[in-house]
Amino acid sequence: MKFANLVQSMVLSKDTDDFTLPGQQQREAARRFEHMFRGQGLYLWGSKPKDPHRKLIVIGVSTASLLDMELMDELAASSRLWILNGVRVEAFNVYYFQTLREFEQRIPGLGKVYQTPVVGVCEKGEWTTRATGHSARKFIEDFIRDLPAEMPRRGANPPLGEPKVRA
């Protein structure tokens, strides 16, 4: 199942329609979110890493946002490549957040958050990138786009440079 399937568009127009449905559906989406990580290559924030990695990307999304859930699907679809590149991606759901301090606990120095997603990158224990809203979305999209298509094989020849001239 895709993350985007957690968000359902709804049109409520009849006087008999149950207007509490969208809220109920969002609460259900938030509950299901945490059970969707198995086999996706993604981890819930705070889970203990078992495999070594050289870069940690922490992403905070809202399960009430279709755009955020689509971004999660894009991330999951490229997981093989970033895992091969030594990247670990952990995600958390901001749906239950009631204070900005909760963001700060997960991505120190993030600052004001007006919109989701939020992103932090930690390399060798240092937080090197922090972004929210559109810039965070663009960061993730660029990250996925710039992943090398395949990992270089061990012992493979280096890329060809200028042809060497034999003496």
Add this chain to the structure above:
Amino acid sequence: MATMGDTEPSVSPVVINIGGEGEIVGALNVNLPHLQDPDWRCSRDGSLTLADLQAQGHVFMFVPDMSQLPFADASVDIIHTNNVCIDAIAYLGPCPRSSEIWRVRKSGGIWYRDGILQEPP
């Protein structure tokens, strides 16, 4: 008294976009005052300020609390909410309540929840 040939005055439907950032043309965007912060930017492109959106013709109404809508009972024809938490409390404060949407909606009015989505450019 209307006679044959007279045209009924056209009344535009009242359309509001709760949590809106101008993604629905013609809707009154009901949002929190933080859109007026100097470092706030529209989530669609990351660069447009509130002034930019207003210059494009988008109209905003700011409310201190999204859980209470400043509209009379049964006064709104169409309500949009996109990527907005409903019936919850979020980090930006109380979210829109379905009971309020029900209250302000005219009989037969429509609530589009994520019906027209914000597409990044």
